[in-house]
Amino acid sequence: MAATQTAARRVGKQVFEANNSRLHVELTGLSRTALPADLRRLCGKSKVEHVSNAVLDYRRFRSTGTGLLTFSRPEHAAVAHKALNGSVAGGKRVKTRLLSYLPELPRMRGQKGILQAAQRGAITGDGPSGGIAGSGRNVVLYGLPGKLSVGSLLDSLRGVKLAGAEYGKEVVVKLDTDRLASTSRFLVRTTSPSEAYRLVRKYHMQMFRPESKSDKHTMRAFVVW
Structure with missing residues (x-):
């Protein structure tokens, strides 16, 4: 008993x-x-x-x-x-x-850490805030050409205030690394939520390289909280 x-x-x-x-x-x-x-x-x-x-x-x-x-x-x-x-x-x-608990966000130190996380597949976009810090400042751009490089995208984002730009290390990473894919996605971190929404208003549902007759892609953009 x-x-x-x-x-x-x-x-x-x-x-x-x-x-x-x-x-x-x-x-x-x-x-x-x-x-x-x-x-x-x-x-x-x-x-x-x-x-x-x-x-x-x-x-x-x-x-x-x-x-x-x-x-x-x-x-x-x-x-x-x-x-x-x-x-x-x-x-x-x-x-x-x-x-009782929430999934912890992976530790990513600066641009280098985010790039390394993307390369090993740690940035999946799953979980609270998509598994990344900086809620409201992150924008996902998708529907872009599959072979587009980060450098080429940065040329198209001139005028947007990107996080890390003052150090010459803009936080822009390619999420899809399959070279055979017809489209690709990019994670772009801006300096503030207001700048993130300005980026979305400027690029969402706009043609990428509208002057091109053979490489037309409609961009889509949304803010990640």
């Missing part, structure tokens, strides 16, 4: 510790155009406080319609879980669940 009670207390303690470590709330059913600011507004509307971070989840740098909130204490996360479950955002009903 005593052994049974001891085992029950041990299990209860483990369950308590597991629940006590849940600092994150996952929100599913969001619009794919939702932004972190929309998550914070939803929290404000539902009187949810103590949000320390709000990010979006991505798959190959495309939003999955899932948001992730981080709180400073487990009890705050538990309150948010109950308050936000069933709430409506952008005309869609949101479902929530508590999480």
Whole structure:
């Protein structure tokens, strides 16, 4: 009997510790155009406080319609879980669940680190913020010629304020390295979210090399949060 009670207390303690470590709330059913600011507004509307971070989840740098909130204490996360479950955002009903952890972003030190990560396939565009830091400053350009080089793209991005430009090391990496592919994607980091959106407005749905008759590609661009 005593052994049974001891085992029950041990299990209860483990369950308590597991629940006590849940600092994150996952929100599913969001619009794919939702932004972190929309998550914070939803929290404000539902009187949810103590949000320390709000990010979006991505798959190959495309939003999955899932948001992730981080709180400073487990009890705050538990309150948010109950308050936000069933709430409506952008005309869609949101479902929530508590999480004990989120995938950690890989460490990438500067331009060299990002290039090395791209070469070994570490930049997949999956997970919170697409697996990269600098939310709101990163832009993915796709639909570009498959053989396009970083240098050629940089020539086309003149006038855009790119991160690292002051050191002559602009943060622009090619995500697709298959030389036989007809199109390619690039990750471009700008100096600010406003500059990122300026880049999108300038290049999204525009023709790359419109003067060319044989190498026409329609560019698409979106900001990664």
